[in-house]
Amino acid sequence: MKERETGKYIVQLQDVSKTFGSNEHTTTAVRNASLLASSEEFIVLFGPSGSGKTTLLTLIAGLVKSTSGTISLFNRPIEDYSSLELQQMRATRIGFIFQTFLLIDSLRVMENITLVLRFAGKNKKAAQRRTCRLLQRLKIDHLAEKFPKTLSQGEKQRVAVARALANKPDLIIADEPTGSLETRQGFDIIRSLNAYSKAQKSCVIIASHDMRMADHADRILHLRDGVLL
Amino acid sequence: MNMYSIRILTNQPLRLTLTVGGVALCILLMFFLLSVYRGVADGSVEYIRQNKVDLWVLQCNASNILRGSSLLSTAHGYVIRQIPDVQSASAVLLSLSAIKKDNQVATVYLAGYNPETGHGGPPHLVEGRSVLNDNEIVIDKSFASKFRFKLGDSIQIQDDTLQIVGISAGTNAFVIQYAFVTLKRAQSLIGFPNIVTCYLVKVKQGKDISKVSAEIRAEVPGLEVFDHATFLQNNIHEMQSGFLPFIYTIAAIGIIVLTAILSLLLSVNILERRKDFAVLKIIGSPKRFLSGLIIKQAIMISFLGSMVALILFFPVVALIEIICPEVSTKSSAEHIVIVVSIAVMMSLISSFISMQRIRRIFPLEVFS
Numbered sequence: 165m166k167e168r169e170t171g172k173y174i175v176q177l178q179d180v181s182k183t184f185g186s187n188e189h190t191t192t193a194v195r196n197a198s199l200l201a202s203s204e205e206f207i208v209l210f211g212p213s214g215s216g217k218t219t220l221l222t223l224i225a226g227l228v229k230s231t232s233g234t235i236s237l238f239n240r241p242i243e244d245y246s247s248l249e250l251q252q253m254r255a256t257r258i259g260f261i262f263q264t265f266l267l268i269d270s271l272r273v274m275e276n277i278t279l280v281l282r283f284a285g286k287n288k289k290a291a292q293r294r295t296c297r298l299l300q301r302l303k304i305d306h307l308a309e310k311f312p313k314t315l316s317q318g319e320k321q322r323v324a325v326a327r328a329l330a331n332k333p334d335l336i337i338a339d340e341p342t343g344s345l346e347t348r349q350g351f352d353i354i355r356s357l358n359a360y361s362k363a364q365k366s367c368v369i370i371a372s373h374d375m376r377m378a379d380h381a382d383r384i385l386h387l388r389d390g391v392l393l
Numbered sequence: 394m395n396m397y398s399i400r401i402l403t404n405q406p407l408r409l410t411l412t413v414g415g416v417a418l419c420i421l422l423m424f425f426l427l428s429v430y431r432g433v434a435d436g437s438v439e440y441i442r443q444n445k446v447d448l449w450v451l452q453c454n455a456s457n458i459l460r461g462s463s464l465l466s467t468a469h470g471y472v473i474r475q476i477p478d479v480q481s482a483s484a485v486l487l488s489l490s491a492i493k494k495d496n497q498v499a500t501v502y503l504a505g506y507n508p509e510t511g512h513g514g515p516p517h518l519v520e521g522r523s524v525l526n527d528n529e530i531v532i533d534k535s536f537a538s539k540f541r542f543k544l545g546d547s548i549q550i551q552d553d554t555l556q557i558v559g560i561s562a563g564t565n566a567f568v569i570q571y572a573f574v575t576l577k578r579a580q581s582l583i584g585f586p587n588i589v590t591c592y593l594v595k596v597k598q599g600k601d602i603s604k605v606s607a608e609i610r611a612e613v614p615g616l617e618v619f620d621h622a623t624f625l626q627n628n629i630h631e632m633q634s635g636f637l638p639f640i641y642t643i644a645a646i647g648i649i650v651l652t653a654i655l656s657l658l659l660s661v662n663i664l665e666r667r668k669d670f671a672v673l674k675i676i677g678s679p680k681r682f683l684s685g686l687i688i689k690q691a692i693m694i695s696f697l698g699s700m701v702a703l704i705l706f707f708p709v710v711a712l713i714e715i716i717c718p719e720v721s722t723k724s725s726a727e728h729i730v731i732v733v734s735i736a737v738m739m740s741l742i743s744s745f746i747s748m749q750r751i752r753r754i755f756p757l758e759v760f761s
Contacts, residue, residue, distance in 0.1 A: 255677025270400035
């Protein structure tokens with residue numbers, strides 16, 4: 165516990181609540197959630213639809229402000245970050261994966277990935293080199309010049325994973341990453357993320373309602389009606 | 394990421410084409426208005442500019458010949474000519490007259506002048522020669538083109554028949570065109586043989602123009618005497634005060650339409666890519682990247698619009714001049730720079746208007 169308090173955690177949530185709406189029409193999506201997540205941890209957050217999983221992820225990523233409680237990212241309270249620092253942190257230290265992949269359709273696969281590297285401050289050539297290496301490592305280099313629209317669901321998610329891993333993030337946040345995939349494709353993605361987490365000493369937090377993911381998790385959390393069990 | 398901006402635009406080719414077309418038409422309108430203004434501005438005062446005399450003498454309170462009337466008697470001319478430093482004082486009579494040919498009737502600004510001095514005559518002749526006798530007339534080129542008059546044709550003014558002996562240029566004042574006859578003929582047409590509009594005075598070589606001007610005022614109290622530059626400026630000012638508000642109004646409408654078209658397209662592009670923008674925000678896009686995307690699109694559209702407008706401009710102007718010969722235009726590289734600068738400025742304003750939409754896109758929108 166001492167170690168935890170000295171701040172070696174990537175994510176720290178303490179009694180965090182998030183309420184939407186005002187006056188009588190309020191909905192509490194997350195209630196008094198506390199969580200400590202360290203590097204190399206592969207955390208799976210289970211819960212039915214509407215349980216508050218996505219809200220919790222967005223709170224962790226600093227995309228929404230909590231109604232109460234404290235959130236610290238990389239050992240610093242999130243409210244201490246300026247909006248510019250939050251943007252830079254998301255560009256350099258956090259990778260995102262979405263259920264529907266959300267690749268930029270107007271950009272080729274290569275460009276989708278170099279974009280995040282450019283946001284992180286890499287120059288064009290360095291970004292392209294890094295992207296090529298990453299695509300080769302993930303065995304999707306043959307997709308580099310394709311547009312996302314021409315890819316299968318599985319290919320899209322592998323590209324989305326590549327985009328999330330591009331900047332070697334310390335934290336990966338994934339919202340239902342296997343939700344649109346077949347079982348085998350889903351496992352491939354989970355294995356990739358797990359391997360990355362161990363190799364890069366990164367923390368991965370996945371929100372899912374797919375119970376089969378439990379086999380790969382270091383820690384399993386359940387969220388019901390906004391309460392972290 | 395210029396490529397991203399280009400792909401956003403080219404993703405909807407029809408919409409891009411329509412937008413570029415709309416922007417091009419607005420720019421074309423601005424080009425056209427500017428060149429019409431220049432054409433009218435020059436055409437209206439070219440007659441005065443080219444009649445390089447030292448002094449213009451008019452009736453009291455008359456400051457120009459475009460929108461003012463001046464009536465002087467021939468006796469004034471006699472007095473002016475007696476001033477020792479005056480070399481010549483050429484009378485000019487300007488009046489509106491109806492010209493008839495067959496069944497056509499048209500109005501001209503008839504200038505009666507003394508062919509011997511040539512002062513007050515046509516500034517440029519593109520065909521034929523100046524009038525030599527009272528039965529001849531020189532008409533404006535666009536007027537001749539509009540009514541299909543040519544050299545040698547006979548036309549009627551009131552009950553007199555005159556032969557066209559020359560075609561002049563620089564005599565198209567847009568709403569009316571100049572025609573030139575002898576002073577005597579002009580006076581007989583209005584029925585007052587001793588009336589003139591103004592005197593064009595040449596001062597003897599080496600003599601002080603302002604001193605002569607003062608002497609004219611002293612000899613004939615109540616006359617207005619202007620040096621050439623002042624009189625030219627008076628007429629330019631008069632032309633501008635009558636014409637510029639009209640030009641400004643239409644140009645302003647063109648600019649507003651251009652801004653509206655651009656803002657609309659950029660806003661639609663943003664709304665269609667709402668999720669993309671939200672994702673970009675989540676993955677750490679700097680604000681300048683998002684705003685840069687919008688600005689680049691706006692600049693690209695206004696650049697394409699400017700190119701299309703430039704390509705269309707000369708054929709369109711040629712066509713208009715065939716249909717309406719009295720519309721005279723003058724364009725220059727300066728005009729192109731002015732209009733393209735306005736288009737770029739408006740595209741930046743459109744970008745800033747559209748960027749407000751990006752602010753209202755929230756990252757949470759992309760989460761399932």
